[in-house]
Amino acid sequence: MITERVQRVVTEWAAEEGWAETPVCRLERPAEEAHGDYATAVCLQMAKAARRPPLVLAEELRRHLLADPEVARAVDKLEIAGPGFLNFTLSRDAYVEAMAEMLAAGEDFGRGPERAHPRVNLEFVSVNPNGPLHVGHGRYAAYGDSLQRLLKFSGMNVATEFYINDYGRQMDRFGRSVAARYAQSFGVDLPVPNDGYQGEYVKEIAAGLRAEIGDRYAEALERAASRVTVAGAPGRNAGGARETAPEEVLYEEEEEETPDGLAEWPDDPAIKEAVDFFRTRACRVMLEQMKSELEAFGVVFDCWFSETGLHVDGRLERVVQRLLDAGEAYREGDAVWLRTTSRGDDKDRVLIRRNGAPTYFAADIAYHESKLERGFEHLINIWGADHHGYVARMKAAVEILSGRPGSLEIIIGQLVNLLEKGALRQMSTRRGEMVTLAELVRAIGVDAARFFLVSRSQDQTLDLDLDLARRHSQDNPVYYVQYAHARIASIIRNVPEGMEAGVPVGAEVFATPYEQALVKRLESFPAVVQDAAERRAPHRIAGYAQELAGDFHVFYKHCRVIGVGPEEGASRLALCLVTKRVVARCLHLLGVSAPESM
């Protein structure tokens, strides 16, 4: 196509002139119609290095371009404008050729060349399985999944992964919360811990487990209840299963005295067993729920990786030993530290605490070691903005493990704020304050939800007002795009026998600006894909899809496909076919359906 051809001419010219650097010649769509179909500022950009005025360069480049037979054929006018722009006006041949190419490319139009290496691992969502997914998680699910689809379509070799944070204090709190609700269902006065999980779903899980095991742990927990020290803390209601006011829960307190949060429950083997049971089983329940919710949301992971496994199978110990042996880690003050400062971190980080317990960081290192051992050469993690303080140490750690800088890429996504009657509120699983992903999907559907969540740059914090979203769901731009697809499908259904798509050369082919605009938009699709993939920016696909749909709707308004001359009809049908494919592709990349009718 013309863009590549122009670049080749510029490259040859640069070689001829003996310039050290080959200028990159980008053809842009000028805002102003009078500036032609494409424009480039390359002469302005290289004027300084070439030490010649831009207008002189433009004159020369123009001559070189017109001397190239392919460019000459594709261009009707090639004008020098302003301080040194080159403006291209395409010939009819250029449209015909571009269209023929796109039509021939079929379903694969826009797909990048397949690359087996590097093997890429993309990790996202990765939450504690101790509560339902809320829309914040949904945002990362939508973003991560679309990114995965986009990277694959651009040619990369990608596998996706969900790291299950099923180990540690949060999970113990969760287990005790479920145990407490279970006990309460027997009338036992065992309160949900101060720092436990208050959401309604905890009761439901407890009820589910009770249905399965009956009163197996009721007695042990009753014993626990009788020995729990109450100390006037909030959240302890006599009379069992009553809701605790979330805002009274003070989870900042007592962090010092009871660092593992478990001390307020007596140390009794039977109680411990009960808590273990509830933790493990509740975790499994949540995990299954997440899996099916994500699947319903169109998000499927290649691998679910359990943190607990790292502790159980000894990998964690091994990697710490390995780091010690390599001299990357050291002991100091009864703790084991990783020398992350050697790779740009602010300070060294603890792997094994003074009390012998490994940090979350150590487990994460073991996890990333596993990724590397499984043959992934490039690791991408998507994290929420609340974890960005963790980036430097993790990058340092992976660099130490792999011996290669840059092998871990971390994408920070901004958070989702919950908006209620104009008031802002941070979501919290522990307090049970959230809009769940399932609620959002129920309110506006998967297509609108995914489009909404992925249309914004991941760098942008997102305010979500569920009422507003529900009220405006009919205005969701996703329908604008889908409508274009359905409209084309309808045209195709009406195509009479014997009429076929094709790109004949003739005076009436691509004669209107509406057709030309559509061809140009379609032609840019491969570049949009590559650009969006490189920038990890699936929202650009959403933007492109809306522009493309817009071009199509305008075209539709002005140009009939059926019932016109044979050449006009064939070329317009071709335009419809390719547009339909590209719209469908965009929607698919966003995890949104492309309906034949709606």
Place this chain on the structure above:
RNA sequence: GCGCCUGUAGCUCAGUUGGAUAGAGCGUUGGUCUACGAAACCAAAGGCCGGAGGUUCGAAUCCUCUCAGGCGCACCA
């Protein structure tokens, strides 16, 4: 205090490896269905791109300062 992200139309947001007169959707006002789907199209109104300096042919985009909001700066996860 230090670091990261963000400030663009009334609202929600695109556009940021420097390009010509800054865009879209929603909302507002007014128009368009006797041929393929009006979930559409057309037109109007709406902006000191947070502010101030700087870099240069040219800045929403790059640099410095500044104001405002969000998020971080653990032997928590």
